[in-house]
Amino acid sequence: MTEKRYSFTEGLSRRQLIELDACTRCSECLKWCPVQEVTGRREISPPEKIRLYREFIVNTEGLKARLFGGKVDRRLLEDFVRAVYECTTCGACGEVCEVGIFSQRLWPVLRRKMVEMGLGPIGPQANLPGFVKETGNVYNKPPQERFKPWFPEGVKVHEKAEIGYYAGCTGCYEAQPMVRGDVLVLHATGYAFTMLPPEEEVCCGFPLFITGQWELLEDLVKRLVSAYEARGVKLLLSSCPCCVNIMARDWPSLYGKPLPFKIRHISQFVAEAIRSGRLIIKRSLRERIIYHDPCYLSRGVGVIEEPRYVLRSIPFVELIEFERHGLNSRCCGAGGAARKVFHENAIKMGRLTIDEAVEKGADRLILSCPACYSKMHEAMEGYERQIRITDIMELIGGLL
Amino acid sequence: MDIYREVFIFIPEFLQGLFYLGSLIAIIIFLSGSYFRIRLWFRAPAEEGLLRQNPLRFLLKGLLYLLSPECLFARRVFLRSPLRAWMLILVYWGFLILFVGTVVVAIDHYLKAGILRGNIYLVFSLILDAGGLGLLIGTAFFISRRLFLKKEVLSGWYDLSVLFLLLIIVISGFSVEGIRLAITHRSDLSPVGVLFSILFQGASESLYLIFWFIHVLSALCFIAYIPFSKQFHMFASQITTVLSIEREGRLKELVHD
Numbered sequence: 173m174t175e176k177r178y179s180f181t182e183g184l185s186r187r188q189l190i191e192l193d194a195c196t197r198c199s200e201c202l203k204w205c206p207v208q209e210v211t212g213r214r215e216i217s218p219p220e221k222i223r224l225y226r227e228f229i230v231n232t233e234g235l236k237a238r239l240f241g242g243k244v245d246r247r248l249l250e251d252f253v254r255a256v257y258e259c260t261t262c263g264a265c266g267e268v269c270e271v272g273i274f275s276q277r278l279w280p281v282l283r284r285k286m287v288e289m290g291l292g293p294i295g296p297q298a299n300l301p302g303f304v305k306e307t308g309n310v311y312n313k314p315p316q317e318r319f320k321p322w323f324p325e326g327v328k329v330h331e332k333a334e335i336g337y338y339a340g341c342t343g344c345y346e347a348q349p350m351v352r353g354d355v356l357v358l359h360a361t362g363y364a365f366t367m368l369p370p371e372e373e374v375c376c377g378f379p380l381f382i383t384g385q386w387e388l389l390e391d392l393v394k395r396l397v398s399a400y401e402a403r404g405v406k407l408l409l410s411s412c413p414c415c416v417n418i419m420a421r422d423w424p425s426l427y428g429k430p431l432p433f434k435i436r437h438i439s440q441f442v443a444e445a446i447r448s449g450r451l452i453i454k455r456s457l458r459e460r461i462i463y464h465d466p467c468y469l470s471r472g473v474g475v476i477e478e479p480r481y482v483l484r485s486i487p488f489v490e491l492i493e494f495e496r497h498g499l500n501s502r503c504c505g506a507g508g509a510a511r512k513v514f515h516e517n518a519i520k521m522g523r524l525t526i527d528e529a530v531e532k533g534a535d536r537l538i539l540s541c542p543a544c545y546s547k548m549h550e551a552m553e554g555y556e557r558q559i560r561i562t563d564i565m566e567l568i569g570g571l572l
Numbered sequence: 573m574d575i576y577r578e579v580f581i582f583i584p585e586f587l588q589g590l591f592y593l594g595s596l597i598a599i600i601i602f603l604s605g606s607y608f609r610i611r612l613w614f615r616a617p618a619e620e621g622l623l624r625q626n627p628l629r630f631l632l633k634g635l636l637y638l639l640s641p642e643c644l645f646a647r648r649v650f651l652r653s654p655l656r657a658w659m660l661i662l663v664y665w666g667f668l669i670l671f672v673g674t675v676v677v678a679i680d681h682y683l684k685a686g687i688l689r690g691n692i693y694l695v696f697s698l699i700l701d702a703g704g705l706g707l708l709i710g711t712a713f714f715i716s717r718r719l720f721l722k723k724e725v726l727s728g729w730y731d732l733s734v735l736f737l738l739l740i741i742v743i744s745g746f747s748v749e750g751i752r753l754a755i756t757h758r759s760d761l762s763p764v765g766v767l768f769s770i771l772f773q774g775a776s777e778s779l780y781l782i783f784w785f786i787h788v789l790s791a792l793c794f795i796a797y798i799p800f801s802k803q804f805h806m807f808a809s810q811i812t813t814v815l816s817i818e819r820e821g822r823l824k825e826l827v828h829d
Contacts, residue, residue: 181612181615181616184616185616185617185618185619186613186614186616186617186618186619186623187618187619187623187812187815188616189612189613189616190613190623190808190811190812190815191808191812193609193613193804193805193807193808194805194808194809194811194812195802195805195809196802196805196809197726197730197731197802198649198656198725199724199725199726200652200653202724202725202726203724214726217726219726220726223730223802229612233612234608235608268652269648269816270646270648270649270652270813271648271805271808271809271812271813271816272648272812272813272814272815272816272817272819273812273816274815274816274819416827420826420827421826434827434829435826435827436827437827440827440828473823473826473827474823474824474826474827474828475827
C-alpha cells in the first residue's frame, strides 16, 4: 500500500466527474468494446475502469480519507494504468452508453492523470514527446522526408491559398498512397491549395493528447495555426480523422481563441466538389466495395455520409456495409496509440474487420484513415484471408 | 364502512418516535453524503453551458430533467434492449409512484386533510399497488440479470447490494400491507396486497410489527446508502443523458457548420 495522496479529481472537468458517478454498469458497452471482443478480460472493461477510478477518488477524497488519511493500493493503480492504456479510445462504449458517457474524451483525460502521477504512458509511447521535439513527427523520421517520397509530380502547391492541406505524420510516413491520393484529388478539383514546408508541418498533437502527454500541445498548435494563417488559409483539410478531431475539438482552446479557418475532412470537401460538378469521376469500377468508418471520423466528428457519397459517385460500384457501421463501427485496432504497445490485440481487431469484409464478399476494403490503413495492412500480413485494401482518395485519385 | 388510509396502525408510540428519529438520521446522512458528492463536481471547471450555472439552478434543472421524456421513458435504453428499457421504466416509475405516494400520505396525515378516504383512497391504493408491483418485477429482473448472465453482465457486491435492499423494501412493504389486510379483514383495491394477505391469514400484530420494522429499516438504510453507493447514478445519469443530447447536437457543428 502506498501512503502517497494524489488528487484524482484535479484536472477532470465537471462533466467527467458526473460521468464517473453516472455509470450504471449496465454492461451494454461490453458487447461493443473491441478490446473486450479480443481479450474477454472484464477487469479492463469500461465500467471496471470507471469503478476503479471512483474507488481512487473515494479512497483519497472521501470523508474517511479526509478524517483518517487516504490510501490507494499501488497494484490497483498499476492495473488501472494498463487498462486505460490497453483501450483503443475508439469511443464505441460511449456511443452505446445508455447514460451518455463521453468516453472518447474521458479516457484520454484519465490517461493524462496517470502521466501526471508518473504512471503513464507505457512502453514506446513515452518516446513521443522527444520525437516530436526532435523531428516534429511521432515517427522520429527526418522532416525532409515528410513529403518527398510520395508527393506526385506536376502538382502545384501555392505559397498562399484559401485552402490548406495538412498531410499528417501517419499519412506521410506510414500510409503514403493515401496522402498521394489526397493531393491528386485536390489538384483535380482545380482549387488552388497550400501546404506548409515539411519542416513546418509538425505533429498536430493528437498522439501526445491521446497518450496523456499534453505539455507540448499548446506550442505545436500555436505554431501550426500561425503558419496556416500567414498563408491566408480559410479552410484547412486533412484526411487523417485523428488530426481532424483534435483540430476541430481542441485546437481552439489550445490556441486560446477561435481558429482563423474552418476544419474539414477531405472526404467532405471532395463530396462537395462532386456535388457541384467540379470533380467528375470518369472511370468506372465494377467492384463490390465495403467502407470502414474510422472511429475518430464517425464517432469523433460525425463524418459518415460524405465518404459514402464520394464512393457512390463511382460509376458501377456496389457499396456494401459492415454490420457495425457509422456511429457504431468497430475499431480496426489502431486507435489510442495502443497499436504499438498491445500489438496482438490490434492485429486481432484488424482481422475481425478483414474477416467480415471477406465474408460479405467484398472485392475491396475502403479506408479513410492513415492509422487504419497502416494497421490493416499489418493485420493482413501472413493471414489466410486476404482482401485488397485501398484508401478512399487513393481510389478516387486512380479513377479521375 | 368508510375506507381510509390508517397511518401507524398497530405501531406503538415509542416505535413511531424511533421511526421519526431514524428518518431524520437517514435524511441527514443522505443530504450530507449527496452534498459531498455534488460539491466534488462543483470544484471542477465546467465546460458546458448547463454545467456552468450556479449549483442551485443546476440542481433545479437537474430535478426537471428527472421528468424529461429522455429519463422517464429511457429512450437510449430502448435503442439497445426494449426488454431492459421496459424493466427500467417499471423500476423508475414504481419508485416515483411510491415516493410521491408516501409524500401524499404524509401531507394527508399531518395536515389532517382527510383526502385519502373512500373512492379516492381506493384509486390511490391501486396506483401504489401497481407502482410496488412494477418495482418488484423490475428489481427481480435486474437481480436475476446480474446473477444469471454473468458472462454478459458485470456483477459483484457493488452491483447487487442496492438491488437486494430494494427487493427487501418492496417485499416487506407488500407483506406489511398483506398482514394489515389479513388482520383487519379488509380488501382494499390493492390486488398484490390482497394476494399477500392470503399468505398471511391468521397473522398477528407482532408479525406486522416485525415486517414493518424490516420495511422501515431497509428503506431508511437505502436512503442513507444512496450517496455512498453506485445508486447515486439515479441523479448523475440524468444529467449525463441530457448532456449527451447536447453533445450530439454539437457533433454536427464541429466540421459541418
